[in-house]
Amino acid sequence: MTLRRNGRLLWALIFGALAAATGLTIFALGWLLVTALRPVPAYENGRLSESTTDLQPVSGALTDVLTHSLPPPVVAINTIALPLASEPVTQLALGEDVVETAIRPSQPVTSTAAQLIIPSLNVVQTIRTVPIVNEIWDISQLGGDIGHLSTTGAAPLDALAPALVAHVTSQDGNPGPFYHLTELQQNQEIIYRANGVDYVYKVQRFRYVSPDQVDELYWPNEKGLILATCTSWNYLGQAYDQRLIVRAVFSRLDTTDEEING
Structure with a gap:
């Protein structure tokens, strides 16, 4: 038993x-x-940030993930554009060009005399106006240049801050102008060069926003400048989950060699 x-x-x-x-x-x-x-939490200076949308520049391993582990080519901005800047678009969509080839402008995107210069990232690129075709910002001809979004501020020191966009990777798979945008640090300089004058801005803040937060492209600040591109690639969804918005504030005017030698 x-x-x-x-x-x-x-x-x-x-x-x-x-x-x-x-x-x-x-x-x-x-x-x-x-x-x-x-979702991966946001870290600020090695510590978990209280806000996941308003961040300081990130260094170390997280920067490597955001900056160097990029997917195949994708455009930076492709979204509905309204004729008035006071009526922002409803979606900051990224992905393939949605403008039909048959309705694209027959002429290349108009090139302005302006350039965007980011010394710390070795960026020196022409700024091209991104036209609106059927209420869409058509970036199909942007290539490796910087795009100025119509309906945002027209020029430096305008009442509305100009919004500039660019590719993260180019169509041939090489890094685009904003490939290293996540490496910018606060107070580093961004230069908008036009008509022999350098409008020097200093980086103020960074924001990671969702695609529907297009109001971030419309900043009523005469001393402001906006850079925007895509970030946080989702390999499961095959899309960028967030948009990186860099805001900079005007610091000073410099005279370029172009004006001195002219």
């Missing part, structure tokens, strides 16, 4: 251990699944 009771007790212990192990395995798998699907 004692032997039979001990045998039942042994089997009970074995089944109990198996049940506990199974429960732990299920819990662990569930935790891993939740962790994998949870």
Whole structure:
């Protein structure tokens, strides 16, 4: 009788251990699944930021992920544009060009005399006006240049800040002008060069926003300048989950060699 009771007790212990192990395995798998699907928190200077949308520049491993682990070519901005800057668009959509080839302008995108210069990133690129075709900003001809979004500020020191966009990667897979935009630091200089004058801005803040926060492109600040591109590539969804918005504030005017030698 004692032997039979001990045998039942042994089997009970074995089944109990198996049940506990199974429960732990299920819990662990569930935790891993939740962790994998949870958005990556934002870190600021090595610490978890209280706000995931208003961030300081990030250095280290996270910057490498945001900057150097990029997917195939994708455009920076492709969205509905309204004729009045006071009525911002409803979606800051990224992805393939949605403008039909048949309705694209027959002439190349108009090039202004302006350039965008970011010394710390070795960026020196022509600024081209992005035209509106059927209420769409048509960036199909932007190439490796910087695009000035129509309906945002027309020029430096305008009542509305100009919004400039560019590719993260080019159509041939090489880095685009804003490939290293995440590496900018606060107070680093951004130069808008036009008509022999350098309008020097200093980086003020960075924001990671969702695609529907297009109001970030409309900044009623006469001393403001906006740079925008895509970030946070989602390999599962095959799309960028966020947009990087860099805001800079006017610092000073410099005379360029072009004006001196002219």
